[in-house]
Amino acid sequence: xxxxxxxxxxxxxxxxxxxxxxxxxxxxxxxxxxxxxxxxxxxxxxxxxxxxxxxxxxxxxxxxxxxxxxxxxxxxxxxxxxxxxxxxxxxxxxxxxxxxxxxxxxxxxxxxxxxxxxxxxxxxxxxxxxxxxxxxxxxxxxxxxxxxxxxxxxxxxxxxxxxxxxxxxxxxxxxxxxxxxxxxxxxxxxxxxxxxxxxxxxxxxxx
Numbered sequence: 001x002x003x004x005x006x007x008x009x010x011x012x013x014x015x016x017x018x019x020x021x022x023x024x025x026x027x028x029x030x031x032x033x034x035x036x037x038x039x040x041x042x043x044x045x046x047x048x049x050x051x052x053x054x055x056x057x058x059x060x061x062x063x064x065x066x067x068x069x070x071x072x073x074x075x076x077x078x079x080x081x082x083x084x085x086x087x088x089x090x091x092x093x094x095x096x097x098x099x100x101x102x103x104x105x106x107x108x109x110x111x112x113x114x115x116x117x118x119x120x121x122x123x124x125x126x127x128x129x130x131x132x133x134x135x136x137x138x139x140x141x142x143x144x145x146x147x148x149x150x151x152x153x154x155x156x157x158x159x160x161x162x163x164x165x166x167x168x169x170x171x172x173x174x175x176x177x178x179x180x181x182x183x184x185x186x187x188x189x190x191x192x193x194x195x196x197x198x199x200x201x202x203x204x205x206x207x
Contacts, residue, residue: 073156076186115147
């Protein structure tokens with residue numbers, strides 16, 4: 001509001017002097033800003049915490065869901081190398097050495113599984129099979145003479161847990177996988193299962 005003093009009986013109008021700002025108001029304004037900033041930080045922290053909680057709950061829910069069991073077809077080696085039962089020991093030894101395998105399914109003339117031969121079955125003949133000269137007479141023996149004809153087999157959709165249980169109880173290192181006509185379509189070994197354990201969670205293997 002303007003001040004109107006009287007000077008020599010003449011009234012004159014002078015503008016009102018500006019009022020100095022009150023320090024308390026300045027301090028209050030600064031405190032307000034700091035309070036709002038703290039509230040924003042708290043809200044941001046709460047939002048991050050809620051997102052983290054939601055992500056954790058979602059992950060826990062996913063882990064809680066049952067996973068499909070692994071099947072033989074998920075781990076088996078396919079296509080599989082096999083030989084007919086009239087093949088010689090030398091032929092089987094040569095194939096195993098060349099391919100770096102330890103088990104060979106043996107088939108009939110019709111291609112159906114009739115047995116399994118391993119490198120251990122051939123070890124008694126190793127000297128003759130690896131002879132630098134002419135192979136010994138035993139090298140000409142057929143697989144039918146040395147193979148295991150009480151062979152266990154499984155189908156591609158047999159659960160891995162069941163195959164592992166059979167391997168353990170029957171002390172076998174390989175299970176041929178056959179189709180509905182008993183033609184070999186793959187093979188599953190203990191090495192395949194161990195390799196899967198290294199690269200997969202046990203929960204994923206057995207549930």
